[in-house]
Amino acid sequence: YNETGNYGYYYIDAVYDGYGSSYYDEYVSVYSYYDSESGQYLSSVYADSWSGLGYEYGYGYDSSYSSYDYFGYGYYEADVASTAGDQLFYFTYVYGNGDSYSGYGFDDTGTYYAGQYWYSYNETGNYGYYYIDAVYDGYAEYGYSSYDEYVNVYNYYDSESGQYLSSVYGESWSGLGNEYGYGYNSSYTDSDDFGYGYYEADVSNA
Numbered sequence: 263y264n265e266t267g268n269y270g271y272y273y274i275d276a277v278y279d280g281y282g283s284s285y286y287d288e289y290v291s292v293y294s295y296y297d298s299e300s301g302q303y304l305s306s307v308y309a310d311s312w313s314g315l316g317y318e319y320g321y322g323y324d325s326s327y328s329s330y331d332y333f334g335y336g337y338y339e340a341d342v343a344s345t346a347g348d349q350l351f352y353f354t355y356v357y358g359n360g361d362s363y364s365g366y367g368f369d370d371t372g373t374y375y376a377g378q379y380w381y382s383y384n385e386t387g388n389y390g391y392y393y394i395d396a397v398y399d400g401y402a403e404y405g406y407s408s409y410d411e412y413v414n415v416y417n418y419y420d421s422e423s424g425q426y427l428s429s430v431y432g433e434s435w436s437g438l439g440n441e442y443g444y445g446y447n448s449s450y451t452d453s454d455d456f457g458y459g460y461y462e463a464d465v466s467n468a
Contacts (some may be wrong), residue, residue, distance in 0.1 A: 271335060272315065288314040292431075295322045295333060300342050309334055349373060349412060352395040353438060360421025361462045361468045363430075364395075367438055368411035371399050382439075382459040391460060392438065407455025411437040418445045418456060423467040432457055 264270045273446030292309035296302075302325050309320020319334030324342035335338035351374045354364045378394040419425075425448055432443025442457030449468035456463035 264339065266339055288312060290315050290318045292318050292320060292334075297322075297324075297340055297342055300324060302342075304330075304340060319410065340415045342392075343410070348351060348399075350398045353394045354395055355390060355459055356393065357384055357386050357390040357462050359386040359462070361386070361419060361443065363415050363418040363432070363456065365413060365415035365417075365432065365441065367411075367434075368409040369411055383463065384460045386462055390459065411435060412437065413438050415441055415443055415457075418463055418465055420445075420447075420465055423447060423465050425465075425467070427463060429463065 289312075290311040292307060295304045295307050295309075297304055304322025305325050305327065307320065307322040309318050309322075311317040311319065316336055319332070319338075321330050321331040321332045322340055322342070326343075329343040331340040331342050338387045348366055348368055349371045350366060352364070352366045353374075354362055374397055376392045376394055376397050379391050381389045381391045383392045411434075413434040415430060417428050418427040418432075420427055427445025428448055428450065430443065430445040432441060432445075434440050434441040439459055442455070442461075444455045445463055445465070446453045446454055447465040447468040451468055452466040454463040454465050457460060
């Protein structure tokens, strides 16, 4: 039984007799580790034991060497950053009353697809919706893996005042649906908060 909640198992792949160096009795060395969550074999894997099989413990890095984790004892698993390919996505949230905002974000490949949408009830009394405008895969090699679940909002249209807000700031480090921020009217005399696919911004007409 291990930390994944499963009953894993040891399997002896092959045995070769006649290696009579007693110095290495009960020595175990691990040379590869496959991390299914990130879809990769770890790099620079190091794990060993001098107390027999079942006591081996060590670590490995993701293929870009941006993160690492420990594993071993037939219990602990390694989880590293996904370098199988992150995705850059662009999205729009439409409130249903004329307001909307747009932004971009990063997440693991396969999280979103272009044309995907889902509804959320918001304070305007409408069922607004998120819409994925575009998705681009393969951003891990450019160092974006540290931005997994990062979301940034770069514009907001306020239908009541008939203007795009100025100096829009909205972001989330917890994935799409958690973005929150604010924007000013065009004369910078009024501002309001928005976000979470729920709160809308209302500013004065300037």
